[in-house]
Amino acid sequence: xxxxxxxxxxxxxxxxxxxxxxxxxxxxxxxxxxxxxxxxxxxxxxxxxxxxxxxxxxxxxxxxxxxxxxxxxxxxxxxxxxxxx
Numbered sequence: 001x002x003x004x005x006x007x008x009x010x011x012x013x014x015x016x017x018x019x020x021x022x023x024x025x026x027x028x029x030x031x032x033x034x035x036x037x038x039x040x041x042x043x044x045x046x047x048x049x050x051x052x053x054x055x056x057x058x059x060x061x062x063x064x065x066x067x068x069x070x071x072x073x074x075x076x077x078x079x080x081x082x083x084x085x
Contacts, residue, residue, distance in 0.1 A: 034053060042048060050056065072078075 034057075040049075043050060
């Protein structure tokens, strides 16, 4: 019998669910980290909570983006912001 191939633009259901699972896991981990460490631990001399934890999230994103860009650069991959075709 001839095999049918899915449309090139449509993601396969197993890949879609893996992606959903991965994103849900990452977001759950980040929220848990935020609640357990940033919002529950007292910091500084006056022992206060972080008033604006968004700065920590910003630093995390900048660090992650820098590391990812360096990995791509080391592997000689393109850094152009284009959608895969």
